[in-house]
Amino acid sequence: MKTLRLNSNDRAVLLGSCFFEKLPAAASSAILDDVVVSTHEEHDILFGQGEALDQVFLVLSGLVRLYRLGKDGREADIAVFPKGELFGESAMFLGNRATANAQAIETTMLARIDSRRLRKLAEQTPEIADALMQLLCRHAQMAEDCLAEDRLLTAPQRVASYILGNCPDGITNFSFRLPFQKNVLAGKLGLAPEALSRAFSALRRSGVTVKGRVIEIHDRQALERF
Amino acid sequence: MKTLRLNSNDRAVLLGSCFFEKLPAAASSAILDDVVVSTHEEHDILFGQGEALDQVFLVLSGLVRLYRLGKDGREADIAVFPKGELFGESAMFLGNRATANAQAIETTMLARIDSRRLRKLAEQTPEIADALMQLLCRHAQMAEDCLAEDRLLTAPQRVASYILGNCPDGITNFSFRLPFQKNVLAGKLGLAPEALSRAFSALRRSGVTVKGRVIEIHDRQALERF
DNA sequence: CGGGCAATTGAAGCTCGTCAACCTTAGTGG
DNA sequence: CCACTAAGGTTGACGAGCTTCAATTGCCCG
Known part of the structure; x- marks a missing residue:
């Protein structure tokens, strides 16, 4: 894993993503102020279940898989995040501990946002809080959709x-x-x-x-x- | 279904619930200002998938089931909410449309909170926004837990x-x-x-x-x- | 005591996971 | 240009696990 600064292309991806899209420019740049970029090879583990996690991630390019491990080593995918998706946000509200594993499925670039700072910004900026709530809601829906489909469909x-x-x-x-x-x-x-x-x-x-x-x-x- | 005003016992349940617990008193009473209470018999449908929904619910007593319907009429439970749980909050961020059905499993009393007003209060009060985010997060986790267990465990x-x-x-x-x-x-x-x-x-x-x-x-x- | 509903048990069938073999494609090196 | 390899994908056979249907038991409340 290499870490870099944010270039202009990355910035464009970030601002065009679902999360930042509707934010006022001031709010966006406040968040992007101290963003770090990291690159990962296919199969790299980004974080593991139970680990401390004080960042939120946005996929700049590539693909990330969120999954849990069973006792026997089997894996169950929770979600797959393509370019433009924000993930890892739930640790922010659950004691900064990851509740799942994350792995790069392809060569992947991530933007890393400090979660403590993001949470502070959300307190000060209603638009950010709102965007976060919509994100959480969307992710909850995704999980519920999966659950319902698993149980209802062949x-x-x-x-x-x-x-x-x-x-x-x-x-x-x-x-x-x-x-x-x-x-x-x-x-x-x-x-x-x-x-x-x-x-x-x-x-x-x-x-x-x-x-x-x-x-x-x-x-x-x-x-x-x- | 009968609708009533909030009595002192209901108020105690509300304030002791997971959602209100950590809120400052001022924020709580702002929300509770125009809460309505409704009672439901076992098997009553509270709302249906796709219906307009401009309220958020808190279980004062009884038990509520959230589920989706398959094409063939089969049902898949998404969640079960006991006394003190808040539900229906995701419609607030998804165009005020219910994404699942809700049914009373027992004789149930619900507190109904206007979602538009709650959202406005969340904009003005960071503590409320934070409580909402934690709630959404918890619900997302519950769904993810279910999904993982379904896929990993017998x-x-x-x-x-x-x-x-x-x-x-x-x-x-x-x-x-x-x-x-x-x-x-x-x-x-x-x-x-x-x-x-x-x-x-x-x-x-x-x-x-x-x-x-x-x-x-x-x-x-x-x-x-x- | 008996009616009605929840819960249990049995038997049969279906779906999906697992293991193994095979096929296909792309990449590699002679 | 072709043989070789490796990895992803497909197919077949089989078994485990769950659903479904049906019959039975257990239990609560009249």
């Missing part, structure tokens, strides 16, 4: 749901590229890689073709009915 | 984990009473009632006895190893 249905989530409304014919390896998608959906493979096979009958990372939907209706 | 392990969560540290012999029907516990753990039953059977061999709603642990170590 593997092919979860995959169908993921595909539909990437397909604009009112279009029957559509194609898009997975933003990561199938491996990662499987983890995100709570499936073994083999199960994901079989799910794709099952969806072929409903007009889904998969070539490498490219997914084509030929009949949106059929997917929705699945 | 049914008996999840039940063991639930029992251990109700058993103070450093004690080998312990007994407590379930705060709700086994039915509800099954839902909370993402199990069919039959599966919960079988899980209890399996745990008998590890020193857990169940009589009605009373659970006895005779060997904490054995449970932890499970």
Whole structure:
């Protein structure tokens, strides 16, 4: 891991991210004042469950996976964060201890924000507090969505749901590229890689073709009915 | 559903709840200024997924279940809120739309707080904003915990984990009473009632006895190893 | 004592995880 | 240009774990 200062490109990514987007410029630059940038290789562990954690992270490039470990060493993914996502914010309110592990899935650049300072800024600036609440809310929703899908849907249905989530409304014919390896998608959906493979096979009958990372939907209706 | 004003007992429950506990008195009474109380029978639906929702709820007595519906009518529990818990707060930040259904599991009294007003108060009062962030964080964690347990643990392990969560540290012999029907516990753990039953059977061999709603642990170590 | 509901138990079926083998692709070096 | 390798992905076979349905037991409150 190397640490750097913030360059202008990084700054653009930060300001364009979901969290900073709606903040007034003054608030943003107050936060960005002492941001540090770090780079990580694929498979690098960013922090581990239970460790002290006094920073909040924003993905400048690459991909980060949040997961927990079972007693037997098995891993369960909680979330996957692409470029522009802020994560690690919950430690801020839970005694500065990480509640999960974080790992870089690809070569990744992170912006690191001091959480104590951010919290102080949130006290002084209602807009920042509001942005934080929206972020927490979004993350809570993501987890609840996952939980509900895990409990209500079968593997092919979860995959169908993921595909539909990437397909604009009112279009029957559509194609898009997975933003990561199938491996990662499987983890995100709570499936073994083999199960994901079989799910794709099952969806072929409903007009889904998969070539490498490219997914084509030929009949949106059929997917929705699945 | 009947609606009432706030009496002194309700007020005590509110002020003693996790959310209000740490708030300065001025902030609390500002919020409680226009609180309304409503009563509900067992099985009453409090609100439904997708409905407009401009209130936040606090359980004064009884029990509330948050759940989502699958296409086939099956239900997946997201959370169960006992007395003193605040819920429905996420709608505040997501366009005032409920993202799940809520149902009274028992005869229940709710305090209803206008969410627009609460949000305004949060802007003006950093302590309220902070309490909200902690609440959101706790709820996010609860969902993540559930998700991780669902994915990492078998049914008996999840039940063991639930029992251990109700058993103070450093004690080998312990007994407590379930705060709700086994039915509800099954839902909370993402199990069919039959599966919960079988899980209890399996745990008998590890020193857990169940009589009605009373659970006895005779060997904490054995449970932890499970 | 009996009705009704929760809880338990049994049997059957389905979904998914696991293990192993195989295929495909890309990258490497002769 | 082609053989070789390595890693991701796919397929098959099998078993574990949970759901479902059905029947039974246990329990509370009339």
